[in-house]
Amino acid sequence: MAGILGCILGLLFLPPLVSLVANGIHAGVPVLAAIGIDHLSALVLKTASLAILATVWATILALPFAWLVVRTNIPWRSLWRWLGTIPLAIPSYIGALTYITLLGPAGLVNDVIRSITGNVTPWVTIYGFWGGVFVLGSFTYPIMFLFLTSALERTNPALEEAARSLGHGRLGVFRLVTLPLLRPTILAGGLLIFLYAISDFGALSLLRVQVLTTEIYHQLNTRFDQAAV
Template sequence: MSRRAGGRPGRRTAPLSLLLPALVTVALLLLPLAYLVLRAGSSGRGWRVLARTNTLELLWSTGLLVASVTAASVAIGVPLAWLVTRTDLPGRRLWAVAGALPLVIPSYVAAFCLLGAFGPRGLLQQLLGVERLPEIYGFWGALVALTLSTYPYVFLLVATALRGLDPALEEAGRGLGQTPAAVFRRVTLPALRPSIGAGALLVALYTLSDFGVVSLMRYDALTRAIYLQY
């Protein structure tokens, strides 16, 4: 195997037969976006729309939702993946299947279920016999619905990475007197970062493009604002 100076393995150059189709695909995907940017810039109106206070507020609210859902999904997906792959949790296989089940339920259906349970005149209100429950519409409702719908992206990728990680590395760390927390921070987490990053990216893109949940929860995100505008 070829090596670079310093003993590191060299990387093979991508063959032209693979590189050329990839570049063509990327160019075709970027063409519509480039057209929109040029069309907006030619008239000058597009930049004025972007500079409006309302547009900036929409960008902020959308970014806040994307960041919050991504962080919450990572906070749920990583520990759950750890439990089903690195512990003797009873029924681990059942938990592994249950953890991925939200992927088969559309996010807007999850939002409907939340509204039916916790919304005005919902199931919980009837069971408790109270006149009013805390408001579920808005940011918090969208956050809960989207988090429950997207955390499996992180969970599945991290669980797969943990199954492929040699446990001997963690055992060696514990053999050197490291605490379980230190072993996770210094040995396990660096190996999981690519999987966590990939899962977080999928969650962020899903949240950014979502329309059903933000519409049902009446949260002012970009997708809902565009629909109401046009």
């Protein structure tokens, strides 16, 4: 049964993959010449940097949240666990639009500051590289949150209690015991977030961040326009 399912999945995904590789080889040099090797290298570096930083930001958000939900007695733990996953149901481009409404040059925050100070220059803007990092990390952190809550629930609290009995404080216990135990989980969740970030188009195009996905769209759009003419 598993073999049949694997064959079906292979038939579904192999043809477009083979076609993509073949077209890429056929286009090859002309496309690279049109884009420019230096520009392409800079785009790859920028895309990877953005994805890594978005992953770090998502981890910074998810790790303490997961620890609070699992390891403390905060009120309404089930509610907090449920609320922590809500951003995962919101497409990243919707999140980008929301933050543009709030933090764009003509957004609510700048309007309030402008009305108070009289200065027409925007004080803050969500557009650009760091806006992309913030939005993608903020809307993908539930992936890491779900991974970490599951891992913390499987971890034996007695290990942390033993470390406390040896005189370590909460920070020491977290650094010496909890974090090493969670490292494989963080790497697994981080890989998913990283892959999501490098494949995102909608949010980054709205935030005017030039990365590989937006450049691919630009190149395809330009070529289709030329073909139509």
